Amino acid sequence: MLDFIMPTDRTIAVLSGKGGTGKTLVSVNLASVAQRATYIDCDVEEPNGHLFLKPSYVQEEVITVGKPVVDQNLCDGCRICSKACAFNALAVIGKQLLIFDEICHSCGLCMHLCPNHALAEVQKPLGVVRKGNSGTITFLSAEMRIGESSAVPLIKALMREKHSGLTIIDSPPGSGCLVTETISHADFCLLVAEPTIFGAHNLAMVHELVMLLKKPCAVLLNKTQDGENPSLAYAKTHNLQILGSLPYDQDLARLTSDGLVANQESEKYHTYFSLLLKEVEDASDTHSQR
Amino acid sequence: MHQILILSGKGGTGKTTVASTFIALSQAKAYADCDVDAPNLHLVMGSFTKEQASDYFGLPKAMIDSDLCTACSRCFAVCRFDAVIPGPTYRIDPIACEGCTYCLHVCPVGAISTKPVKVGDLKLYERGEERFSTATLTMGSGTTGKLVSEVKKQLKDNTQETEVAILDGSPGIGCPVIASLAGVDLALMVAEPSVSAFSDLKRVISSARQLQVPVAVVVNKYDMNPTICGEIEVFCFKEGIPFLGKIPYDGQVIAALNKGENPACLNSPASNALKRIYNETLQVWKEHVRQ
Numbered sequence: 001m002l003d004f005i006m007p008t009d010r011t012i013a014v015l016s017g018k019g020g021t022g023k024t025l026v027s028v029n030l031a032s033v034a035q036r037a038t039y040i041d042c043d044v045e046e047p048n049g050h051l052f053l054k055p056s057y058v059q060e061e062v063i064t065v066g067k068p069v070v071d072q073n074l075c076d077g078c079r080i081c082s083k084a085c086a087f088n089a090l091a092v093i094g095k096q097l098l099i100f101d102e103i104c105h106s107c108g109l110c111m112h113l114c115p116n117h118a119l120a121e122v123q124k125p126l127g128v129v130r131k132g133n134s135g136t137i138t139f140l141s142a143e144m145r146i147g148e149s150s151a152v153p154l155i156k157a158l159m160r161e162k163h164s165g166l167t168i169i170d171s172p173p174g175s176g177c178l179v180t181e182t183i184s185h186a187d188f189c190l191l192v193a194e195p196t197i198f199g200a201h202n203l204a205m206v207h208e209l210v211m212l213l214k215k216p217c218a219v220l221l222n223k224t225q226d227g228e229n230p231s232l233a234y235a236k237t238h239n240l241q242i243l244g245s246l247p248y249d250q251d252l253a254r255l256t257s258d259g260l261v262a263n264q265e266s267e268k269y270h271t272y273f274s275l276l277l278k279e280v281e282d283a284s285d286t287h288s289q290r
Numbered sequence: 291m292h293q294i295l296i297l298s299g300k301g302g303t304g305k306t307t308v309a310s311t312f313i314a315l316s317q318a319k320a321y322a323d324c325d326v327d328a329p330n331l332h333l334v335m336g337s338f339t340k341e342q343a344s345d346y347f348g349l350p351k352a353m354i355d356s357d358l359c360t361a362c363s364r365c366f367a368v369c370r371f372d373a374v375i376p377g378p379t380y381r382i383d384p385i386a387c388e389g390c391t392y393c394l395h396v397c398p399v400g401a402i403s404t405k406p407v408k409v410g411d412l413k414l415y416e417r418g419e420e421r422f423s424t425a426t427l428t429m430g431s432g433t434t435g436k437l438v439s440e441v442k443k444q445l446k447d448n449t450q451e452t453e454v455a456i457l458d459g460s461p462g463i464g465c466p467v468i469a470s471l472a473g474v475d476l477a478l479m480v481a482e483p484s485v486s487a488f489s490d491l492k493r494v495i496s497s498a499r500q501l502q503v504p505v506a507v508v509v510n511k512y513d514m515n516p517t518i519c520g521e522i523e524v525f526c527f528k529e530g531i532p533f534l535g536k537i538p539y540d541g542q543v544i545a546a547l548n549k550g551e552n553p554a555c556l557n558s559p560a561s562n563a564l565k566r567i568y569n570e571t572l573q574v575w576k577e578h579v580r581q
Contacts, residue, residue: 018301019302019461020301020303020461024486045462045464045467045493046494048300084391086390087390105388105390108368108392112392146463146496146500148464149465150464150465172462174301174327174328174434174461175427176427176432196548197330197547197548197550201330205327205426208429212430227545250514257484257518258485258515258518
């Protein structure tokens with residue numbers, strides 16, 4: 001009997017490894033055809049989802065990270081903190097303690113170790129989290145402050161927001177720390193791959209990461225054309241489930257470049273993304289029942 | 291070592307296409323791929339006569355000796371990276387651990403130690419006088435910025451001071467991009483005529499300017515949306531940013547890259563545009579170096 005109970009909460013991460021393969025296109029359109037869905041833009045360094053879904057914001061919040069600041073009157077230059085900092089974010093020059101916020105990971109160790117209580121933690125802005133609505137879609141995005149290096153706390157802040165039902169996560173490119181954090185919150189990963197040797201190589205890397213994190217996944221082939229498709233070849237040799245292909249289409253590229261949502265402009269794409277959503281949900285159901 | 295870095299903000303706009311063409315046209319003796327979590331330049335640079343591989347170790351990560359752990363939870367309380375997993379004896383999640391060692395300092399029974407973890411494979415390729423530095427991040431290790439710095443250091447250590455190095459960058463504006471921008475003479479931004487790429491371009495230009503790195507802009511696939519291409523050109527004019535040209539969409543370039551061939555060898559609309567842009571870029575670079 002239990003087989004018939006479908007999970008209602010489902011978080012799908014749309015990934016690619018390589019940038020520009022169509023993550024935002026796919027995520028925005030999936031959320032849009034689903035109607036009742038939450039869209040989360042985890043590409044916090046270069047967020048673009050808002051350009052398409054054009055949400056009206058209901059809430060904005062500055063996300064901060066704690067950084068140590070020194071009271072030079074209490075610091076005796078003992079170097080305990082600078083020697084212990086694994087990131088070399090503190091240095092004593094003469095008797096003066098210098099703190100480099102850009103390389104500080106906000107771990108808190110220096111403050112714990114200081115024998116003179118000369119270090120205190122001050123919250124400094126890392127970025128903004130925004131919540132809003134686009135029609136019936138709940139929209140969440142974050143924007144990292146320019147010059148910051150690690151945006152992981154922004155992704156954690158996005159994921160703390162309560163969301164139920166279907167959630168589509170638009171992932172950052174690559175396969176580094178932001179992508180790892182993003183995937184860790186997903187139930188299922190949709191890997192969008194383009195038909196180039198670059199696309200296939202980066203698909204392989206992100207696939208490796210998805211397997212390391214033990215997440216089920218499937219592939220969507222984007223911008224397909226006649227001729228060889230190295231990403232298709234990779235998917236086949238690695239027994240990856242292929243949920244479909246989206247042929248290269250100049251009109252689609254043009255719509256997207258103007259910030260339009262394809263399924264709202266074209267019946268053809270409305271049908272396409274509705275079917276794709278069904279495929280994605282079925283695929284994630286299959287895995288969650290295993 | 292002089293450095294010209296290719297960046298974009300948005301991914302997939304053509305950084306590697308531009309970088310590989312520039313390398314061939316300039317007959318560069320030094321080049322590197324700074325996109326360590328999605329490196330691709332090696333796929334179009336042909337074969338090399340010598341390859342040196344080395345493991346790169348990042349910060350040692352914590353590990354808990356389960357025989358000694360008393361499950362007192364102090365490590366769990368102080369860890370800010372959600373890397374301590376509670377249980378009958380506690381464990382460290384090596385993917386989440388950033389190696390700060392706070393846990394090690396609070397463990398009352400000395401159950402926590404650190405062990406070195408490989409975070410990437412560094413590679414140095416040689417062919418005649420050419421040196422190509424690249425790396426692949428170990429999945430789940432996360433420390434991309436440090437690995438990028440290591441790629442650049444490896445190139446610097448193996449080339450003449452006077453060389454002009456071409457560096458292929460990564461998308462975004464976070465730690466790998468900041469690491470790749472260090473000490474660069476000119477960052478050439480490859481944009482695309484789309485609302486997304488334009489928005490990302492503005493953010494990456496701000497990032498470069500914050501680090502006092504001069505920038506210039508080219509637009510790839512400009513004919514996909516000439517209106518937005520025009521907006522980018524106007525933006526650059528207003529901001530005083532050199533706009534070095536437009537590259538048309540060109541199926542021949544994609545076909546060449548897929549065969550692992552360099553677009554510089556083609557006589558096609560995009561490769562000819564790239565040749566003009568390369569000369570423009572050199573001019574702008576020379577002006578900045580002279581200053």
